[in-house]
Amino acid sequence: RKDKQQLSLLISDNGKGISENNADKIFTPFFTTARKKGGTGLGLAISKTLIQAHQGDIELLKSKTGCTFKLTFALQILS
Numbered sequence: 001r002k003d004k005q006q007l008s009l010l011i012s013d014n015g016k017g018i019s020e021n022n023a024d025k026i027f028t029p030f031f032t033t034a035r036k037k038g039g040t041g042l043g044l045a046i047s048k049t050l051i052q053a054h055q056g057d058i059e060l061l062k063s064k065t066g067c068t069f070k071l072t073f074a075l076q077i078l079s
Helices: 043-053
Strands: 006-012 056-061 068-074
Touching: 043 056
Parallel strands: none
Antiparallel strands: 006 068, 056 068
């Protein structure tokens, strides 16, 4: 969705989702529920840092199945 001052992208999957207990931790560096499978807990933390470095934001939205992330970026108007 493109608003006057920002661009929003919704990214969804149909996986097992993220529990409500973990939802507030997923952007914390080194938080993972998949350590035994090789997860480092860095992917979403790095993603959030990079998005914020470009005046954007990422958030987890509630969804019935899978996960939905909303990425929002400020638009720069060139004259």
